[in-house]
Amino acid sequence: MPKLTIDGVEIEAAQGQSVLDAALAHGIHIPHLCYHPRLKVSGNCRMCLVEIEKAPKLQISCGTEARDGMVVQTKSEKVLKARQSVLEFMLINHPLDCPTCDQCGECKLQDYCSEHGQEESRYGEEKHGFDVLDVGPDISRNMNRCIHCTRCIRFLRDVAGSEEFTLYERGSHTTVGPYLEKALESPFSGNLAEVCPVGALTCKHFRFKGRSWLMEKSRTLCPGCARGCNAYAWTSKQEVLRLTPAENDFVNQSWLCNAGRASIAQIEAKNRILEPTRATAMEELAGVLRALIEKDEGEKVGVLASPRLTNEDLYLIRKLAREVIGTTHLAFVPGMSDDRPFGPLDTPLTEWFIRADPTPNSHGARDILHSTEHTENAFDLIEAAEKGEISSLLVFSEDPVTSFGDVDRATKALGQLDFLAVIDSHFSPTAELARLVVPEASFAEKDGTFTNEQGRIQRLRAAIPARGHSQSAWQTVTEVAKHLGTVWTFNSAAEVDREIASKIPGYQDLDFDTLPLEGLALVQADEADQAEAEESTPDQDKKE
Amino acid sequence: MAEKILTARFETPDSHLLNTYQADGGYTALKKALTMKPEEVIELVKASGLRGRGGAGFPAGLKWSFVPKEAEKPKYLCVNADEGEPGTFKDRYLMELDPHAVIEGSAIACYAFGAHIAYIYVRGEFKVPMERMEQALAEAREAGLVGKNILDSGFDFDMWVHPGAGAYVCGEETALIESNEGHRGMPRLKPPFPAVVGLFGGPTVVNNVETLAFVPHIMNQGAEWFAKLGPERNGGTKMYGVSGHVKKPGIYELPMGTSLKEIIYDVCGGIRGDHELKAVIPGGSSTPVLTPDEIDVAMDFDSLAKIGTMLGSGAIIVMDETTCMVRAITRLAKFYSHESCGQCTPCREGLAWIHQVLVRIEGGQGREGDIDLLLDICDNVQGNTICPLGDACAMPVRGFIKKFRPEFEEHIQKAGCPIGPFPAPWAGSAKG
Ligand SMILES: Cc1cc2nc3c(=O)[nH]c(=O)nc-3n(C[C@H](O)[C@H](O)[C@H](O)COP(=O)(O)O)c2cc1C
Ligand code: SF4
Ligand code: SF4
Ligand code: SF4
Ligand code: FES
Numbered sequence: 018m019p020k021l022t023i024d025g026v027e028i029e030a031a032q033g034q035s036v037l038d039a040a041l042a043h044g045i046h047i048p049h050l051c052y053h054p055r056l057k058v059s060g061n062c063r064m065c066l067v068e069i070e071k072a073p074k075l076q077i078s079c080g081t082e083a084r085d086g087m088v089v090q091t092k093s094e095k096v097l098k099a100r101q102s103v104l105e106f107m108l109i110n111h112p113l114d115c116p117t118c119d120q121c122g123e124c125k126l127q128d129y130c131s132e133h134g135q136e137e138s139r140y141g142e143e144k145h146g147f148d149v150l151d152v153g154p155d156i157s158r159n160m161n162r163c164i165h166c167t168r169c170i171r172f173l174r175d176v177a178g179s180e181e182f183t184l185y186e187r188g189s190h191t192t193v194g195p196y197l198e199k200a201l202e203s204p205f206s207g208n209l210a211e212v213c214p215v216g217a218l219t220c221k222h223f224r225f226k227g228r229s230w231l232m233e234k235s236r237t238l239c240p241g242c243a244r245g246c247n248a249y250a251w252t253s254k255q256e257v258l259r260l261t262p263a264e265n266d267f268v269n270q271s272w273l274c275n276a277g278r279a280s281i282a283q284i285e286a287k288n289r290i291l292e293p294t295r296a297t298a299m300e301e302l303a304g305v306l307r308a309l310i311e312k313d314e315g316e317k318v319g320v321l322a323s324p325r326l327t328n329e330d331l332y333l334i335r336k337l338a339r340e341v342i343g344t345t346h347l348a349f350v351p352g353m354s355d356d357r358p359f360g361p362l363d364t365p366l367t368e369w370f371i372r373a374d375p376t377p378n379s380h381g382a383r384d385i386l387h388s389t390e391h392t393e394n395a396f397d398l399i400e401a402a403e404k405g406e407i408s409s410l411l412v413f414s415e416d417p418v419t420s421f422g423d424v425d426r427a428t429k430a431l432g433q434l435d436f437l438a439v440i441d442s443h444f445s446p447t448a449e450l451a452r453l454v455v456p457e458a459s460f461a462e463k464d465g466t467f468t469n470e471q472g473r474i475q476r477l478r479a480a481i482p483a484r485g486h487s488q489s490a491w492q493t494v495t496e497v498a499k500h501l502g503t504v505w506t507f508n509s510a511a512e513v514d515r516e517i518a519s520k521i522p523g524y525q526d527l528d529f530d531t532l533p534l535e536g537l538a539l540v541q542a543d544e545a546d547q548a549e550a551e552e553s554t555p556d557q558d559k560k561e
Numbered sequence: 562m563a564e565k566i567l568t569a570r571f572e573t574p575d576s577h578l579l580n581t582y583q584a585d586g587g588y589t590a591l592k593k594a595l596t597m598k599p600e601e602v603i604e605l606v607k608a609s610g611l612r613g614r615g616g617a618g619f620p621a622g623l624k625w626s627f628v629p630k631e632a633e634k635p636k637y638l639c640v641n642a643d644e645g646e647p648g649t650f651k652d653r654y655l656m657e658l659d660p661h662a663v664i665e666g667s668a669i670a671c672y673a674f675g676a677h678i679a680y681i682y683v684r685g686e687f688k689v690p691m692e693r694m695e696q697a698l699a700e701a702r703e704a705g706l707v708g709k710n711i712l713d714s715g716f717d718f719d720m721w722v723h724p725g726a727g728a729y730v731c732g733e734e735t736a737l738i739e740s741n742e743g744h745r746g747m748p749r750l751k752p753p754f755p756a757v758v759g760l761f762g763g764p765t766v767v768n769n770v771e772t773l774a775f776v777p778h779i780m781n782q783g784a785e786w787f788a789k790l791g792p793e794r795n796g797g798t799k800m801y802g803v804s805g806h807v808k809k810p811g812i813y814e815l816p817m818g819t820s821l822k823e824i825i826y827d828v829c830g831g832i833r834g835d836h837e838l839k840a841v842i843p844g845g846s847s848t849p850v851l852t853p854d855e856i857d858v859a860m861d862f863d864s865l866a867k868i869g870t871m872l873g874s875g876a877i878i879v880m881d882e883t884t885c886m887v888r889a890i891t892r893l894a895k896f897y898s899h900e901s902c903g904q905c906t907p908c909r910e911g912l913a914w915i916h917q918v919l920v921r922i923e924g925g926q927g928r929e930g931d932i933d934l935l936l937d938i939c940d941n942v943q944g945n946t947i948c949p950l951g952d953a954c955a956m957p958v959r960g961f962i963k964k965f966r967p968e969f970e971e972h973i974q975k976a977g978c979p980i981g982p983f984p985a986p987w988a989g990s991a992k993g
Contacts, residue, residue, distance in 0.1 A: 103941075106910035109913075184903060187901060
């Protein structure tokens with residue numbers, strides 16, 4: 018491992034690491050703009066210039082490999098002058114319209130100017146005025162603010178897998194953008210808002226909605242597919258204004274897809290269910306169930322649960338079905354399987370990122386519901402309704418009328434039931450048929466866990482209070498159980514998890530409160546055996 | 562006049578045709594090289610001291626020896642025929658009048674460092690040179706001099722013309738490679754150097770046309786002969802391209818180290834009319850300007866470096882006293898700021914700024930402090946960019962100010978150009 022000295026401090030770099038990476042890893046900040054840890058090095062901004070002993074000129078630290086014996090100065094007079102001049106050059110054509118810029122507060126240029134900039138501009142010539150160009154539905158481009166770092170080009174070309182941006186013209190006329198107006202179509206274009214270090218590319222949906230320092234952010238998950246991308250939900254006045262990526266090397270690196278970002282629209286959607294059909298809905302629901310249970314006909318109740326629900330929701334739904342109602346007709350709609358590798362890979366995002374399964378918790382649903390003695394799929398459940406094997410159905414966040422594939426047949430089958438209750442966050446054709454509808458919290462309003470396609474348990478966090486009278490399914494189910502005379506003591510998702518850990522194979526290490534940021538890989542059955550075996554014969558070598 | 566090597570056939574009718582070339586001993590050098598070991602060819606070129614004629618004067622044999630012997634990807638030779646530096650107009654004549662020498666030199670170079678494909682990247686505007694190269698390649702291919710198993714030696718060598726994409730920066734070796742690959746012509750970061758990772762990721766040598774055209778002569782007449790044509794470490798002859806206010810501008814092949822004074826006054830017949838010499842740019846527009854008292858200098862790499870300028874491409878631009886120095890450098894700054902590829906901050910922004918300030922000074926709107934501002938911008942550009950194009954602007958700007966500062970000051974004090982009004986086409990900002 019190369020040892021080098023940076024500003025008098027000796028540090029050890031990883032083999033092949035750049036001087037910049039090595040410095041950052043050791044808490045030495047070298048200003049940088051075009052460098053992005055997940056993009057190829059372009060070395061064009063010249064912000065990260067440092068002085069290296071024996072080199073005739075200043076060198077870019079992002080593009081210089083750390084070598085043994087290197088002596089690096091990041092704050093010498095020469096370096097500071099170069100850095101200040103790079104900033105000065107960048108500001109020549111920059112409007113400095115921070116007060117009206119959406120990047121304000123999250124802008125690297127702004128930060129560096131306040132740290133390293135000059136008080137007064139020496140530039141007494143005319144600034145550029147670029148025309149506004151509509152680049153596409155999600156991203157707004159302001160060329161006047163561009164610092165030509167080409168991060169956007171590199172992201173689209175090397176990461177997203179769509180060569181949609183390029184440089185035009187030369188010299189100070191150089192602009193950055195798509196080949197045609199409105200042509201930016203990448204399903205990952207939303208990332209450009211974060212990839213761009215300044216306010217040249219910003220999110221259209223977030224325009225003028227909020228200031229970063231006036232918002233709160235909570236780390237949560239995107240509910241959009243089985244990847245389970247880590248995200249920050251940014252809120253202000255109890256409203257979620259945007260989702261931005263949270264880093265997770267095992268899951269989504271630094272990215273989100275556009276559809277995932279757009280999932281916040283669900284929260285305030287017009288068809289959101291906020292109130293139950295009637296104030297007495299829960300009692301009525303319990304009443305129907307009680308009558309059947311008393312007649313010893315619990316088996317005539319069908320329960321359909323969605324992989325959109327959290328593990329905690331699903332676990333208590335299962336508990337209600339098995340232990341309180343006493344039915345084996347417990348079903349879920351299995352997610353679509355995806356034979357592409359899960360990644361993260363170095364290949365374009367288009368090849369692996371967005372999963373075929375559009376639900377966030379199929380794995381969890383399989384783990385929790387399949388571990389009961391009998392679980393059906395939704396198809397069996399419709400058939401059971403047709404055959405009269407079930408007379409009542411509780412539907413949790415599903416829409417079998419649509420998802421079954423044959424609307425008429427499903428509608429007819431559900432029409433034969435004596436009782437249909439839907440517990441959901443949004444109205445659906447199935448909900449239209451239901452006798453009772455109970456509101457469910459949206460993903461942004463609930464705590465819990467999802468298990469992604471790869472078997473990684475990750476934490477969903479409530480970013481805002483639940484709208485209306487909605488709540489998490491596990492709370493609804495706990496209430497129903499209580500009406501039926503079974504009192505559970507679950508007051509939080511964390512408490513439900515304690516029971517999951519003891520009951521569901523693979524979930525034994527789950528602890529809601531200490532769940533690591535990067536999530537927790539499920540304990541595989543054979544791994545569990547192995548762990549036991551290893552414990553009995555400790556392997557000294559492995560502990561090093 | 563001294564011995565002519567590269568331009569010896571220039572006056573021969575049909576000099577560009579294969580049979581003319583072969584009648585004059587053409588392709589015997591290639592034949593000879595193919596009987597030698599590749600390392601021996603490299604050693605010979607090293608011993609000749611042949612230095613690159615593209616501008617930097619890097620020893621050609623040494624450059625070839627940097628190419629790794631074993632490589633996973635194919636190796637390439639890129640012949641740099643972009644010839645974009647203002648004042649430079651030598652390579653075009655080599656291609657027009659002696660294209661087979663370029664092909665033969667390229668074939669020998671490829672054999673020496675183990676490439677089988679050469680691309681000649683010809684400046685897009687060079688229609689005739691391109692046609693001549695194409696024609697010569699077709700002839701050579703027909704004659705078994707280019708293609709599979711050339712001259713029955715078992716060595717494959719192919720060569721293709723790549724039309725340039727119209728930017729000066731594409732003459733910079735890594736930008737040339739990018740452009741040759743079909744990308745926007747923008748310089749790459751170094752390292753990795755082209756000799757290790759170049760065209761299509763393979764080890765690549767980039768050589769100037771003139772450099773390669775010397776190679777057959779070195780094969781035929783030996784390293785020592787070549788070295789002795791010029792001063793120590795500056796062997797051979799040089800094609801000097803003289804333009805500007807001399808009586809007989811043109812291309813002159815002279816021994817390396819011929820005095821600049823001799824070139825201007827003897828070879829080119831002196832300054833036009835009864836005008837006086839005011840300034841000379843010795844090696845293409847990026848090389849710092851010289852004043853009349855400095856022209857007693859040997860025109861070779863080392864002697865010019867000693868007096869703070871460069872031989873560059875050997876393009877001598879002569880200016881008499883009718884030339885406004887501020888206007889001249891403004892025009893050059895316009896060129897460089899326009900040709901900046903725009904990727905790195907100091908060059909993209911700094912060059913345009915330099916040009917804007919110069920336009921103001923020449924236009925009579927100079928301000929107190931402008932000259933120091935210019936020098937400081939140059940300081941901030943120079944050495945801080947990806948490729949030398951930024952330096953190529955900063956160096957002459959500094960040079961003009963250093964040598965002619967009073968003229969800049971006069972512009973500012975008198976709020977105008979003492980020589981005359983600024984002709985319209987040169988005015989306007991770099992952004993216009
Ligand atoms: C901006 C710029 C433009 C250049 N243009 C040319 C050119 O037109 N022709 C050329 O041979 N070399 C040009 N060069 C030099 C090349 O980068 C390279 O050094 C040269 O082709 C190497 O050939 P040589 O070793 O035979 O001289 C240019 C360099 C720079 C920085
Ligand atoms: S738009 Fe943003 S990311 Fe793209 S080059 Fe400009 S500053 Fe960089
Ligand atoms: S890939 Fe899936 S989880 Fe990730 S942002 Fe898109 S929809 Fe959300
Ligand atoms: S110095 Fe100028 S031409 Fe060279 S890479 Fe930078 S911007 Fe491009
Ligand atoms: S961060 Fe190194 S050059 Fe931009």
